[in-house]
Amino acid sequence: MAERKRRANGEESRRRILAAAVEVATERGYDGTSIAAVSQKSGLPASSIYWHFANKEALFEAVLEDRFEVWMRSVTAPEGSSEMQAAMMLASGTADAxxxxxxxxxxxxxxVLERRPTELSARKRFLDLRDIGRQRLADFAVQLAPAADPAAVDRLLSYAIAAADGMFLAKQMDPGLDLNELFDLHAQLMIDALMRLGEAR
Amino acid sequence: MAERKRRANGEESRRRILAAAVEVATERGYDGTSIAAVSQKSGLPASSIYWHFANKEALFEAVLEDRFEVWMRSVTAPEGSSEMQAAMMLASGTADAxxxxxxxxxxxxxxVLERRPTELSARKRFLDLRDIGRQRLADFAVQLAPAADPAAVDRLLSYAIAAADGMFLAKQMDPGLDLNELFDLHAQLMIDALMRLGEAR
DNA sequence: CTGTTCCTGTAGTGATCATTCCAGTAAGGT
DNA sequence: ACCTTACTGGAATGATCACTACAGGAACAG
Structure with missing residues (x-):
């Protein structure tokens, strides 16, 4: 009663719709993603899409949620023996993701780059999900330099995340870019800066 | 004869169209920008838009070119007395821009984030324009540390640009963010790293 | 005055948009 | 056996899409 079985193939249909939506959305963005295209790519009619999701906006929210899960699974928690190693592993894990x-x-x-008069709910969802990810990093940073000024560590974290985001963008602009090289440099610079923050007190 | 006067107000109409297009495009992206919306915002009919620009894609190319000019005017060339000051001014100039x-x-x-089967010409144009900007920075970097390994300097430049791009993104995600603070940190980190590269030889 | 160039205004084109309606079907519960 | 729930298929809706055809006006050249 409480735990209901799937009668038809609804569960899999939902997955197929999400997979198709991700594909189309990453190709052309929100407005460029038509329900017809998602329908065609998933092999399911539009009515099925609207049975699983209230509307296009809700579909995008679900897509983001889905991809966030995959993202978080991909960024594996670093467990190096030293802080230096842990940071390096975090950096390379992010590069893998x-x-x-x-x-x-x-x-x-x-x-995020859009500035609609009324914000898309999917945009807000993305920001919320990212805050979850940021909190994980914040915990890690405090662990690395417990003696440092928290405000300074926070600022450095903002910088570190920005740099990583920028490297993602750089990869989109130049697919041939060697990300691991850049991430090594990133980890080194951040560890150096963090250690200096710890000593300065 | 060679230098033709404007009969009607074509020159200004073009500017009005570009201004309207920028506004709409930054709100909703490429697919979300309708010619009808640009027409309404500029006060000119669609036929005028198509007289000035071959099609929507060409309009976007023109918009990017136009905004690149504004961008480059905004990032004023740094001329501090020391390398440190010059770098700081470059960082704050970019923050202003x-x-x-x-x-x-x-x-x-x-x-850039889109992955259309056939790339938009405006995307390609953006990448080309950015390369021009990058070259300016590369010249500046070499000037700062002439003794350093060029490959290492280039890698650091890639990192520095990525970090700046990431800070732009961060500002969009959190409009209340203090960019100047982050840019100061950025400049310091980059100068430190660059100096170390110079000494290492 | 005549012709040419530049630009605007109106009114369309067929295609595609998000969304809805609803009848139909397959499976589970009872 | 029958009812309910979970989904699918197809067709339709009115709005909006990029883009075009074309006639006409304003400014200049001769």
Whole structure:
């Protein structure tokens, strides 16, 4: 009763719709994504899409949520023996996620750059999800330099995230770019700066 | 004969169309920008838009070109007495440009994030224009650390640009963010790293 | 006055848009 | 056996899409 079985293939249909929506959306953005295109790519009629999702906006919210999960699974928690190693692993894990699960950031940034008179709910959702990710990083940063000024650490974290986001963009502008090289440099610079913050007190 | 006068108000109409297009495009992206909306916002009929520009794609190319000019005027060349000061001024100049002329990056990044089967010509144009900007920075970087390994300097430049791009994104995600603070940190980190590159040889 | 160039205004074109209606079907519960 | 729930298929709706055809006006050249 409470735990209901799936009668038809609704569960899989939902997945197929989401997969198709991700594909189309990352190709052409929100307005460029037509329900007809999602329908065609998923093999399901528009009415099915509207049975699973209230409207286009809700579909995008679901897509973002879905891709966030994949993103978080891809960025594995670093557990190096030293702080230095842990930071390096975090950096390379993020670099991997850029390859394996780029859709979350790609879609999210598309939405973030828009300035609609009324904000898309998917945009807001993206920002909320990202805050969750940021909190994880904040915990990690405090762990690395417990003695440092919290405000300064926070500022450095903002910078570190911005740099990573920028590297994602750079990869889109130049697919041949060696991200691992840049992420190594990133990790080194951030660790250096963080250690200096710890000593300065 | 060679230098023709404007019979009607074509020159100003073109500007009005571009201004309207920038506004609509930064609100909703490429597919979300309708010629009807540009027409309404500019006060000119669609036929005028199509007289000035071959099609929607060409209009976007022109918009990007126009905003690039504004962007470059806004990022004033730094001429501090020391390298440190020059770098700081470059950083704060870029931060100013983020406020005064954000449309170039906003539109460009929107286009960059898309992955259409056939690339928009405006996207390609954006990448070309950005390369011009990058070359200016490369010249500046070499000037700062002439003794350093050129490949290492180039990598650091890629990182520096990425970080700046990421800060632009961060500003869109959190309009209350203090960019100057982040840019100061950025300039310091980059100068430190560049000096270390110079000494390492 | 005549012709040319530049630009605007009106009124369309067929295609595609998001969304809805609703009848139909397959499976589960009872 | 029958009712309910979960979905699908197809057709339709009115709005909006990029773009065009074309006639006409304003400014200049001769």
């Amino acid at each position: 850029f390859h394996e699960a780029p859709e979350f950031l790609r879609l999210g940034f598309m939405l | 983020f406020h005064e002329a954000p449309e170039f990056l906003r539109l460009g990044f929107m286009l």
